[in-house]
Amino acid sequence: MKKLLVKLSVLMILPVMLIGCSTKSGNDNEQSEKVNVMVSISPLKEFAERIGGDKIEVSTLVPENAEPHDIDFGPKDLEKLMKSQVFVYNGLGMEHWLENVEGQIDKDKVKMVDSSTGADVRVIDGKQDPHLWLSLREATVQSNNIKNALIEVDPENKDFYEENYNKFKDELDSLYNEYKDKFASKTQKYFMTSHAAFGYLCRDFGLTENSLHDIFGEGEVTAKKNAGAINYCKEKGITVIFSEGSETQKEAETIANEIGGKVEPIYSLETKVEGKSYIEAMRYNLETIYNSLK
Structure with a gap:
């Protein structure tokens, strides 16, 4: 009889122990959980x-x-x-x-x-x-x-x-x-993009960005704005226009054609860059901008 009671007690306690070990409410996840x-x-x-x-x-x-x-x-x-x-x-x-x-x-x-x-x-x-x-x-x-x-x-x-x-x-x-030293060697520190996303990058390295759209990618690209961008590029000696994606490619090409320049891709990193880590994508951005400067 005593053995039976002991067995029953163990069987009753075991589920409680298992519940206590395997679950936690809300955010109190146990150490083994991510x-x-x-x-x-x-x-x-x-x-x-x-x-x-x-x-x-x-x-x-x-x-x-x-x-x-x-x-x-x-x-x-x-x-x-x-x-x-x-x-x-x-x-x-x-x-x-x-x-x-x-x-x-x-x-x-x-x-x-x-x-x-x-x-x-x-x-x-x-x-x-x-x-x-x-x-x-x-x-x-x-x-x-x-x-x-x-x-x-x-x-x-x-x-x-x-x-x-x-x-x-x-x-x-x-x-x-690495790039602070590289950019310091450049005398021309201006570049043109479609979207004004690179202001913080510019601040880091003493560069100046001009763009067709504002910081939220908004704003209509009018004939007046195009003309202003073309004049800016000619004045600053800019020959590369950076585009952040297919939706801005045509706008960038319009400017590039007028200045006899070219369009190159650059990453805003708002979306995942396939095949590149953050460090790799940022290195690409920095090297691409660096190579465009004089």
Whole structure:
């Protein structure tokens, strides 16, 4: 009888033990589980992956081939966001939909991370420039914010996150220092793009960008604007027009034809660059701009 009671007691206790070991509510995932991270745009995904490594699972709210400026945030997106433990967004107006849904997000369950916190933000015509990730210096700030958030929700892996962040920061600093010296050797430091996305990059290296569209890729390209761009290129000795995609290729070709120049691709990195890491894509951008200068 005693043996039977012992067996029954074990059978009753075992399921409780299994439940306690295998599940956690909300964000209290056990050490063996990965931290569920959602980011708003593609470059933040790589920043998070570089820091979080195999301790996190990262998904992107905006499809990696979609234009972030034009995204429409719906109920299904909110549902996906609410399943994450950490949500990293760019800030500075990039996620224009966020202010309409932020009140519906349970911040006790989802750690909200504004990656622009602490950044040296550019303001152009009263608008904040959201393209922080195109600055190697500001990418470090964004990555640091991600690192701090991961440590907050998963303090047991603090050393892991710190080490990965420092490795990534070293790569960013190395690339910055390499091109800081290279650009310093140039006397002509002007270039022309379709979309005014590269202001932070220009600030990093003492360059000047002119463009057909504003920082949000808006604005009609009129005959007057075309004429102004052509005159600017001739005045500054610009012979390469940079295009960020097929939608701006024709506009860039129009200018290039008038100045006897050529069009070359450049990456805004708002969407995933196939076959290139963030560091590789930024190196391509910097080298391509460098080679276009005199």
